Amino acid sequence: MITITGGIYEEYCMHPYRYNIFGSGGRAASAIAAMKGEVKLTTYCSKNIQEVIQARAELEGFELSIINIPVNTKFHYTHALAKPLIYNRTTNNPPLEIKEKNVIRFGFLEGTAIIDSEYAVYDPQNVASVELFHANGSKAKHLAILLNQYEAKSLLQIDDTNELLRKIAVSQQAEVVILKKGPDGCLVYDHKLDEIKHVPAFSTDKVSKIGSGDNFVAHFGYAWMEQKKSAYEAALQASKATAYYCETEGFITPERLKKYSPSPIILSEQFKKGCKPKVYLAGPFFTLAQLWLIEEVRKNLQDLGLEVFSPYHDVGKGNAEDVVDKDLEGIHKCDLLFAIADGMDSGTIYEIGYARAINKPVVVYAENESEENLKMMEGSDCKILKDYVTAIYHTLWTAIT
Secondary structure, three states, X not given: OEEEEOOOOEEEEEOOEEEEXXXXXXXXXXXXXXXXXXXXXXXXXXXXXXXXXXXXXXHHOOEEEEEEOOOOOEEEEOOOOOOOEEEOOOOOOOOEEEEEEEEEEEOOOOOOEEEEEEEEEEEOOOOOOOOOHHHHOOEEEEEEEEEEHHHHHHHOOOOOHHHHHHHHHHHOOOOEEEEEOHHHOEEEEEOOOOEEEEEOOEEOOOOOOOOHHHHHHHHHHHHHHHOOOOHHHHHHHHHHHHHHHHHHOOOOOHHHHHHOOOEEOOOOHHHHOOOOOEEEEEOOXXXXXXXXXXHHHHHHHHHOOOEEEOHHHHHOOOOHHHHHHHHHHHHHHOOEEEEEOOOOOHHHHHHHHHHHHOOOXXXXXXXXXXXXXXXXXXXXXXXXXXXXXXXXXXXXXXXXX
């Protein structure tokens, strides 16, 4: 049996439209239940969505323990890479007190969970202010902590990654520390063995991002605590299960996990040595909507660690004599091109053709264009994608592999 303590939140994604009632706790419970694991979810929940969670628990076969609160928090995403707007944020609710053998603990917005367990997996889920596992009186004989790079650096200002993991393990009394590294998968530090191993991320044809981290934590916790796999084996299984989640928006089963074989993302030597790939951002910027999308693509690519050359930002508007040579020079200096093709802007089409003529990879984001309009791009080996988040991630993977 694994006890999960984590939030249940309403999640709205405006494009592509999705409405779910999950949150970290709800999603993790469903993920472990799909693996036929025994699981209990202990959480805060308001009465207006309690029926939904109770029905899901009955259907999927997990236990449920709820402390009622007046309202549930809502997350609103414009798209899956956008920073969410958070509504009905509540704090200072009574703490959840849990004494069980195996516990997965997520950080809460509504309060905190005080754990007393033999095994515990902890994801603080708070980049602004990381709550340490033991700070609220929580105890575990065997503790695994999962952190992203920002959270880890906020705990200890150490540049050497190996030393950082070792020092976190000692300071937090953790048996395992997992450092999540985005497209580079994660590093798994086993304190008992004093061993650091790398687990790759896996590429997928489609990328559904919301909740992928919750899914990873759930599968790691299940494999490490219940299946008694090593920390490395558990993280590898979790990474594959998360790839399945990103590709299908569903939870993997034991039968599907045996057959599922995604391709690992293997970073180029240049990228490993610190070379930052550069993307040329091609797209129209004549209306407010077009400008908004240019800004969004630029920000999302930069947030993933890429350098972006944007004609709008780096050259500006002007006549042909002022901008054309600078734009073409920008294509030459970039490693690949990301093109916003909806609307078939003539300048963007020219930039796509120019990039392919000099053998630069091109990722085309086009939601509303016909196959006929995209024929030349498809025939010249451009990668054409209709989903925005998938297009962003395929640009990243093309750049760093």
